[in-house]
Amino acid sequence: MDNLRIVFMGTPDFSVPSLKMLHAVGYHVVGVYTQPDKQRGRGKKVSASPVKELAERLEIPVYQPQTFRDPAAVAELRALKPDVIIVIAYGKILPQEVLDIPAYGCLNVHGSLLPKYRGAAPIQFAIKDGVPVSGVTIMLLDAGMDTGKMLKKTEVVLDAKETTGSLFDKLSVIGAETLIPVLNDLETYEANAEAQNEAEATYTEKITKEMTEIDVKQDAVVIERLIRTLDPQPGAFVMHDGKRLKIWSADVVSGTDAAPGTIIAVTKKTFTVQTGKDALCIREVQPESRKRMATAQFLQGCHMTPGDSL
Template sequence: MKSLRIVFMGTPDFSVPSLKAIHAAGFTIQAVYTQPDKQRGRGKKVSSSPVKECAEKLGIPVFQPQSLKNPDVIAALADLQPDVIVVIAYGKILPKAILDIPRYGCLNVHGSLLPAYRGAAPIQYAIKDGVRTSGVTIMMLDEGMDTGKVLKKSEIVLDAKETTGTLFDKLSVIGAETLIPVLKDLPAYEAAAQSQDESKATYTAKITKEMTQIDFSQPAVVIERLIRTLDPHPGAYVLHEGHRLKIWAADVVPGTEAEPGTIIEVTKTSITVQTGRDALCIREVQPESRKRMATAQFLQGCHLTAGTML
């Protein structure tokens, strides 16, 4: 159905492969909706979303409304007469007035195998919980939180050292690959759409600052997953001499009877810390106001000894 009139809504890097794939497949993209430009960094430089930058390169009109509840915004979108709206990590909830506009409704590419991991952070929580598989779901949007009917899923096996960043990149590409066949035969997919099993639904909340400080009383396996969950942003940290030391890579190793948080071994390339169960061998760190570095490089300028508490 390349004659489909599509409006695309998305904001971060995760959305870009799907936008490119829709364009490359020859569909008519009438407009792209994305979050307003924001001031970032110390210089307060105004920057556009990755989706806006991509759309402008492709020559697609871009709209950045502050609110989708504005009657004028709704009317302008209705005037486009889209057959379908594709929504991928847009960052705004679509009101019913917009959900009802397209002939074929609104599609969403969600970064989990629904009904598992509904909500704001499905990719992060897949890493945090140590699941073996994840994937993407193409679903119909309704007024609930990721509760719509499922059109298609694609599943992958996670690597042992998968991070939020690596899984984010993989699922963004898989999402695009899964979406295009659905758009090409949309009426058939919608006719066969399956309702989600509410008894299997799980939910995710946003990642908060309170989650980023490492608690060494937790088992090493839990901490190691947290480190990968918060990579590349915002990073998990410990306090060392009053300053934050972010931990970017670590391995679970056998521990001792030492108190959790105690450094039990320092080599030229690693720092091993006792946890609530087992120990954590730290391989990559980032001192405050400096770049990420191997622990070996960090130890060249920082003298740590066994028995020190973190």
């Protein structure tokens, strides 16, 4: 169905590969919706979203309404006469009035194998829970939170050291590769859409500051997954000498009978801290107000000895 009139809605980097692929294969994207420009980074400079930057390079009209509760915004969208709306991490809940506009509905590229991991942080919670397989689901949006019928799934096996950042990158590309076949035969996919099993559904909450402090009383395997969950941001930390020390990379190793938080070994390249079960060999850190660095570099300027505590 290469004659479809498509409206694309997305904001972050995760959305970019799909828009890029739609354009590359020749689909007619009549408009791109993205969040309004906002202040980003330490300098608080006002900048456009990654999706807006790509759309402007591709010379696709860009729309940035504050809300779809504004009748003028809905009328503007309706005037584009979309056959289908594709929504990928747009950042706004679409009212039923918008969902009803396109003849083929609104498709969503979701970063999990639904119905598991609905909600705000499906990629992060796949890492946090240590699942062996994740993936993407192409689904039809309805009024619920990720509750619509499913059209197609693609699985990916997670690496042993998978981070939110690495899985984010993988799923953004897999999402684009999964979306195109659905659009090519949209009527068939929609005719065979599969309802989600509500009994298997789980919801993920937003990552909060409270989740970022490491509890050394937890098992090492749980802490190591949390470290990878919060990479590349906001990072997991412990307190050391009254300051935050972010931990970016660690290996689960055998521990001792020392109290959780005790440094049980120090080498030129690493230090090892006892946890509630087993221990963590720390390989990459970030001292407060400094950049990420190998533990070997950190230890050159920080004296640690076995028996010290975090």
